[in-house]
Amino acid sequence: MTVKIFPTARDAQNAFYEALERADLEAMMTVWSEDEDIVCVHPAGQRLAGQAEVREVWRQMFASGPTMRMRITQQVVIAGVMLEVHSVHENITIAGEQRPRPPMVATNVYLRTAAGWRMIAHHASPASVQPAAEPPSASPKILH
Numbered sequence: 001m002t003v004k005i006f007p008t009a010r011d012a013q014n015a016f017y018e019a020l021e022r023a024d025l026e027a028m029m030t031v032w033s034e035d036e037d038i039v040c041v042h043p044a045g046q047r048l049a050g051q052a053e054v055r056e057v058w059r060q061m062f063a064s065g066p067t068m069r070m071r072i073t074q075q076v077v078i079a080g081v082m083l084e085v086h087s088v089h090e091n092i093t094i095a096g097e098q099r100p101r102p103p104m105v106a107t108n109v110y111l112r113t114a115a116g117w118r119m120i121a122h123h124a125s126p127a128s129v130q131p132a133a134e135p136p137s138a139s140p141k142i143l144h
Contacts (some may be wrong), residue, residue, distance in 0.1 A: 004030045
């Protein structure tokens with residue numbers, strides 16, 4: 001049962017990337033909705049659906065322990081009352097590698113639940129070109 005409450009989708013996203021950097025499976029799964037209608041797609045990976053599949057792929061990824069640092073840039077947020085979509089560039093650095101990797105483009109979808117904001121979808125893929133400079137900070141778009 002989830003005990004952590006994320007008051008905002010941004011809080012849930014921060015916890016997602018912190019769990020990813022720490023290779024912390026329990027913290028990672030706390031971010032995800034407890035519902036079976038969740039989806040995760042890793043770069044060049046298949047679509048994973050449901051708690052068991054999503055948990056297992058993170059368990060496999062975290063088996064070697066913490067190895068990456070993540071810097072999020074180019075964030076675009078589309079916000080509604082019950083749903084937020086965050087499109088980001090994930091800038092990943094792997095321990096022991098001399099050069100940074102090309103960025104990944106990720107879409108994270110969060111749903112407001114009785115237990116706070118939870119991730120319901122994560123889809124990441126390689127960026128086709130080097131991203132442009134960071135755009136000026138803008139307020140999230142609010143859908144009514």
